[in-house]
Amino acid sequence: MKNVGLIILAAGKASRMGKPKQLLTYQGSSLISHAVKIAINSTCKPVVVVLGAYKKEIKPQIDKFPVQIVENPYWETGMSSSIRAGIVAIKESNPKLDAVIIALADQPLISETVFNRLIQSYQETGNIIIASTYDDIVGVPALFSNILFSELINIEGDKGAKALMGKYKDEVLTIEVAEAAIDIDTQDDYDKLFIGS
Template sequence: MTGLIILAAGASSRLGTPKQNLIYQGQTLLQRAIHTALTSACCEKIVVVLGANEGVIRPNISDHQIHITYNPNWQEGIASSIRLGITELQKLEPNIKAAILMLCDQPFVDPLLIYQLTERKAENNNGIVACAYKDTLGVPALFDASYFPQLLMLQGKEGAKKLIKAFSHDVLPVAFPLGAIDIDTMDDYEGLGERK
């Protein structure tokens, strides 16, 4: 049983407007991420962690069959959202076996990729399955429940990459070249419109 956590609590300070609400191909980036999670059909529970700008983001996603939670400590950094997401997932499903961490600003994540993460985990004994792009390993990434204690110990701006590096011997990569494209600035967003 696998859960999925969409980390969407950031303030988008470099962008100047909530990236979660940016429109791409008829949906907001966060709606796309949720749709991807729901249609992957391999994650039993989906948790969306909101924080900054919650008031203008939540109305756009409140009709989805997901669990939305608010992170009052979002200013600490992404670690606080990971901790909250794992905690909420365990409350929803105490027997959860693994969790996928996902962002909303990687617009080319699709249901097939989420399925590949779960399939690679099912076929191998590795505790972490991470996406490979641009000479790095990162999210979306699947963590076996045995890593939940380490995820719950992350602090500040520490994210999934800290564990991926620390436990590199236990990481299985899944190629995802388009994972290098994320939306941090208005230039990034404008460049997205040029990709058809």
């Protein structure tokens, strides 16, 4: 059995929303609490949450959960700095990890089943990147083998891990994850979440 950790990125300012989207209510709790509960229910161990812009407001929401909270003081430089903070922290506390999954706090339809499917595909194939695909997009949640940890630490800007997916496109295995198409960037996105639910 492979040891796979999970990093939830929740450091952004949510400038398009105009308020901390991590604290929006979904199924009776905040988006960040919901994301953490899903992560804990998966087979991923450990779970690391990277905070930044609204750390003081968000931290009390997840203090009670068995997760490692990491603060990214450089969150304004883009998503790559949060990935770096998460990878550095998870490597230090768990040096024998085989891989990590990078996930976002604002994809509320993602379930633990999605994370477990990523891990199962990794165990069956050994591909160094297992990514979600939806609407002709290849993205997160995505699993990265530990042989890519040093490269994840060195990516820069707001591209996130997409640059690595491009660099190793021949070694990326994708699985269809329609739920990943829903991410909450604007008030309109949030309103649509409840249509028909």
